[in-house]
Amino acid sequence: MSTVKSYLSLIRFSHTIFAMPFAMIGFFLGVFANNVTHSYLATGDGIQNSWGLVGAGSVLVRFLLVIGCMVFARSAAMAFNRWLDVKWDALNPRTAIREIPAGIISKNSALRFVIFNCVAFIVCTWFINPLCFVLSFVALAVVLGYSYTKRFTPLCHLVLGVGLSLAPIGAYLAVTGHFALLPLLFSFAVIFWVSGFDIIYALQDEEFDRNQKLYSMPSWLGKAKALRVSEFLHLVSTLCVVAAGLYGHFAWAYWVGVAVFMGMLIYQHRLVKPNDLSRVNLAFMTANGIASVVFAIFVITDLCLKIFLYA
Numbered sequence: 001m002s003t004v005k006s007y008l009s010l011i012r013f014s015h016t017i018f019a020m021p022f023a024m025i026g027f028f029l030g031v032f033a034n035n036v037t038h039s040y041l042a043t044g045d046g047i048q049n050s051w052g053l054v055g056a057g058s059v060l061v062r063f064l065l066v067i068g069c070m071v072f073a074r075s076a077a078m079a080f081n082r083w084l085d086v087k088w089d090a091l092n093p094r095t096a097i098r099e100i101p102a103g104i105i106s107k108n109s110a111l112r113f114v115i116f117n118c119v120a121f122i123v124c125t126w127f128i129n130p131l132c133f134v135l136s137f138v139a140l141a142v143v144l145g146y147s148y149t150k151r152f153t154p155l156c157h158l159v160l161g162v163g164l165s166l167a168p169i170g171a172y173l174a175v176t177g178h179f180a181l182l183p184l185l186f187s188f189a190v191i192f193w194v195s196g197f198d199i200i201y202a203l204q205d206e207e208f209d210r211n212q213k214l215y216s217m218p219s220w221l222g223k224a225k226a227l228r229v230s231e232f233l234h235l236v237s238t239l240c241v242v243a244a245g246l247y248g249h250f251a252w253a254y255w256v257g258v259a260v261f262m263g264m265l266i267y268q269h270r271l272v273k274p275n276d277l278s279r280v281n282l283a284f285m286t287a288n289g290i291a292s293v294v295f296a297i298f299v300i301t302d303l304c305l306k307i308f309l310y311a
Helices: 002-010 013-017 020-031 045-054 056-084 086-091 107-128 130-149 156-176 181-211 217-221 223-247 252-271 280-310
Strands: none
Touching (some): 002 107, 056 130, 056 156, 130 156, 181 217, 181 223, 181 252, 181 280
C-alpha cells in the first residue's frame, strides 16, 4: 500500500478530477448521439439511432475502456513529466519533496511506469475502434511532448490544455467513431480553461523559472500580466461552453452548470493576487475541481432529461 500511495502521489491522481468529467461529457454525447441537436431533438429519432449504433452492452464495455484510457494516458504523462524534470524538481524547494528527487521512487522505476501506462493506453484504444487506436499515438505525442515545452516556449500552458482537451473528443470518438462539432466545442473549452488555471499554478515558480531559464507566462510577463492572460483565457473558455449550449440546444440544467462553472472561474481569480499567492492551491484544486464535476453533472443530467422527455 505504501508503494501504491507513492505512485498515486507521483502522478497526482487527485488531479484526474479536472479532465475526467469532461471525458464523461464526451462519452454521453456519443451515447446519446445527436439527441442534443435540433434535427434529432425534433423527432426523437436520435434515441433509437444512437443506441442502435453502440448497443447497451457495448456502452458499458466502452465506458470502462474510456476510463482506462483516461487513467493510463494521464498516469503516463504525469510520471513522464516527473521523470524528465527531476533535475529542476530537486533544485526547487517547492518540488524537492516529490517522489523522484526525494528518493522514494527511482528514475528507472518511474520510466518503467511510464512505459507500462503508454502500452496499456494503446491496448485500450485497440479494443475501442481503429480510429482511436491510430489517434492514440498522436495523443501520447501531445501529452508526453508537453513536458518539453517549458524549455522553449511560454505557451506551454496551452499545450497542457490541448493534452487535456483530448478527453471529451476522445471519449466521443470511442462511442461513435467519427468527429462532431459539439464535443469539439467542449474540447476548446478545456484548452482555455486548463491553460488559464495552469498559469495561476505557475505563479508559484515565477522567480525559479526565470533563474533557471525555464519558460512560463509568469516568468515571461510577470505575475500581474500573467493573471490578466489567465483571465482572458477563462473568458474564452466560458464563451466556448456558452457556444456549445446554444449549438446543442441544451435546456435549463445545462445553463445551471454553466453558471456554476463561470462562478468558480470568477471565484478563483478573486482568490489569487500578484502579491498574495497564499490561496493558489485553493484556487487551483478546489475551485477547478468543483467547476468540472458540477458542470459535467448538469450537462449529463440535461442529456438524460432529453432522453426521458422524447423517449
